[in-house]
Amino acid sequence: MATSPSEHAERTEHADDPAGYDLAVIGAGPAGLAGAVAAADHGLRCALLDAGARPGGQYYRHPAPALGAARPDRLHHQWSVFTGLADRLAAHVAAGRIVRLAHHHVWAAEAGAEWRLHAAVGADSAGSAVIRARAVLLATGAYERQLPFPGWTLPGVVTAGGAQAMLKSGLVLPGRRVVVAGSGPLLLAAAASLTAAGAAVPAVVEAGDYLGYARRPGVLAAVPGKLVEGAVHGAALARHGVRLRRSSAVVQAHGTDRVTGVTVARLDARWRPLPGTERRIDCDALAVGHGLVPQIELATELGAATRPVPDGTVALRVDGHQRTSVPGLWAAGETCGVGGAELAIAEGESAALAIAGATPPRALLSRRRRLRAFAELMAAAHRPGPDWTSWLHPDTEVCRCEEVPVSAVREAVDELGAGDPRTVKLLTRAGMGWCQGRMCGPAVACLSGGGAQGADSRPLSCPVLLGELAAGTSEN
Numbered sequence: 502m503a504t505s506p507s508e509h510a511e512r513t514e515h516a517d518d519p520a521g522y523d524l525a526v527i528g529a530g531p532a533g534l535a536g537a538v539a540a541a542d543h544g545l546r547c548a549l550l551d552a553g554a555r556p557g558g559q560y561y562r563h564p565a566p567a568l569g570a571a572r573p574d575r576l577h578h579q580w581s582v583f584t585g586l587a588d589r590l591a592a593h594v595a596a597g598r599i600v601r602l603a604h605h606h607v608w609a610a611e612a613g614a615e616w617r618l619h620a621a622v623g624a625d626s627a628g629s630a631v632i633r634a635r636a637v638l639l640a641t642g643a644y645e646r647q648l649p650f651p652g653w654t655l656p657g658v659v660t661a662g663g664a665q666a667m668l669k670s671g672l673v674l675p676g677r678r679v680v681v682a683g684s685g686p687l688l689l690a691a692a693a694s695l696t697a698a699g700a701a702v703p704a705v706v707e708a709g710d711y712l713g714y715a716r717r718p719g720v721l722a723a724v725p726g727k728l729v730e731g732a733v734h735g736a737a738l739a740r741h742g743v744r745l746r747r748s749s750a751v752v753q754a755h756g757t758d759r760v761t762g763v764t765v766a767r768l769d770a771r772w773r774p775l776p777g778t779e780r781r782i783d784c785d786a787l788a789v790g791h792g793l794v795p796q797i798e799l800a801t802e803l804g805a806a807t808r809p810v811p812d813g814t815v816a817l818r819v820d821g822h823q824r825t826s827v828p829g830l831w832a833a834g835e836t837c838g839v840g841g842a843e844l845a846i847a848e849g850e851s852a853a854l855a856i857a858g859a860t861p862p863r864a865l866l867s868r869r870r871r872l873r874a875f876a877e878l879m880a881a882a883h884r885p886g887p888d889w890t891s892w893l894h895p896d897t898e899v900c901r902c903e904e905v906p907v908s909a910v911r912e913a914v915d916e917l918g919a920g921d922p923r924t925v926k927l928l929t930r931a932g933m934g935w936c937q938g939r940m941c942g943p944a945v946a947c948l949s950g951g952g953a954q955g956a957d958s959r960p961l962s963c964p965v966l967l968g969e970l971a972a973g974t975s976e977n
């Protein structure tokens with residue numbers, strides 16, 4: 502039976518707890534939710550913080566109760582996994598073992614025997630709080646990687662995850678005829694959701710060739726659930742007559758006030774468009790994304806060790822207990838490399854058990870190992886080819902906050918000698934806007950000679966009022 506999200510823990514309590522918590526979990530997505538309830542099961546008193554209003558994170562996004570969605574489960578796989586976790590959370594909240602702190606956006610973490618997390622509080626971030634805890638589990642997930650192309654700033658062009666979010670939390674479609682493009686498994690999920698909600702999807706345009714998955718058949722065979730998930734999406738798309746174009750990319754979006762169509766071209770192995778293969782597809786929306794970038798600033802600012810992921814991003818390095826290199830800091834889910842909700846839950850549980858001093862069951866460790874191996878295979882299969890930049894025009898905007906075109910970045914690199922994203926930023930302002938390089942970071946990194954990894958380091962994980970910064974500093 503579908504459970505209304507409003508029946509689940511919606512209570513937010515005041516953050517100040519003079520005694521401090523045993524564990525503060527940052528992020529109430531699958532990883533953080535699983536971590537908090539498992540830790541509370543083992544007797545730890547936890548604070549579960551999230552920047553958003555409701556638990557669930559990106560995967561289990563669901564409509565606000567006010568929208569009155571009768572069947573929030575219809576846009577989700579494994580909704581019962583979420584309702585199971587949410588029911589356990591509600592029981593722990595009622596018993597005072599977990600304090601759920603919604604609308605708490607942590608902008609800095611101070612390490613020590615007692616951790617201090619600084620959070621902007623409220624839907625408008627006008628309030629503030631400091632949360633004290635003896636250990637921290639970082640489960641802040643990921644954000645989407647955007648690779649620009651001519652026309653990508655037109656109204657009607659949204660991210661693939663953004664289209665999912667519009668649908669899952671707002672119950673709205675980005676358009677009636679939506680091309681889905683980019684690279685990664687999120688494209689199939691987004692296309693399946695869009696068609697299920699009544700949109701026409703003329704094509705799913707995947708820049709990779711999927712052959713990478715076949716390189717390690719043993720890894721694939723060990724995660725039959727993933728194969729089933731792929732087959733379910735594939736069957737849904739076939740039923741709706743959706744065409745899957747592999748080794749292809751949207752190299753231009755057309756329109757003046759809004760996108761009216763896209764040009765799709767076939768790509769070579771380095772993602773260079775093959776001349777003569779261009780064809781136009783009419784649409785009124787484009788959902789495009791090139792995978793996800795782990796959101797790890799809070800940890801890297803503390804000096805936590807990282808590792809390169811085969812998709813060209815950077816994730817936190819953790820040991821077999823999900824421990825980072827910073828004492829007292831654990832990490833789970835997409836912060837350790839993008840791998841999906843099931844892996845995030847397994848890692849959240851493993852971290853919680855380690856923090857509580859309990860021995861994780863062998864089945865849990867084995868599941869986590871198999872899913873992590875699959876995540877690495879998936880990451881390699883969707884790594885952007887090095888020549889994707891050849892579909893850019895000189896006037897294509899790279900940084901949309903500061904309106905910096907490709908030509909300015911190329912001038913900084915070729916004529917002024919900038920050899921890294923930070924110097925490009927200082928010379929062009931690319932990455933200095935409101936999003937602090939989350940959108941343009943991967944593109945600027947590629948254009949300045951690096952790989953497609955995320956943006957350079959950010960001392961604060963979100964914009965903060967100067968008053969908050971001053972108050973936080975004066976407390977020390």
Ligand SMILES: Cc1cc2nc3c(=O)[nH]c(=O)nc-3n(C[C@H](O)[C@H](O)[C@H](O)COP(=O)(O)OP(=O)(O)OC[C@H]3O[C@@H](n4cnc5c(N)ncnc54)[C@H](O)[C@@H]3O)c2cc1C
Binds near residue numbers: 557644661796
């Ligand atoms: C836009 C988007 C859409 C996605 N849609 C799908 C989908 O439809 N299907 C699918 O299989 N996978 C989807 N994914 C992938 C999905 O994120 C993961 O598989 C899964 O949700 C990972 O769980 P997680 O707990 O690691 O992270 P998340 O689910 O991302 O949860 C992280 C949580 O941390 C919170 N947070 C982040 N930073 C802070 C901070 N500084 N302070 C406080 N809270 C913070 C966020 O609000 C969020 O609730 C999507 C990813 C993104 C980015």
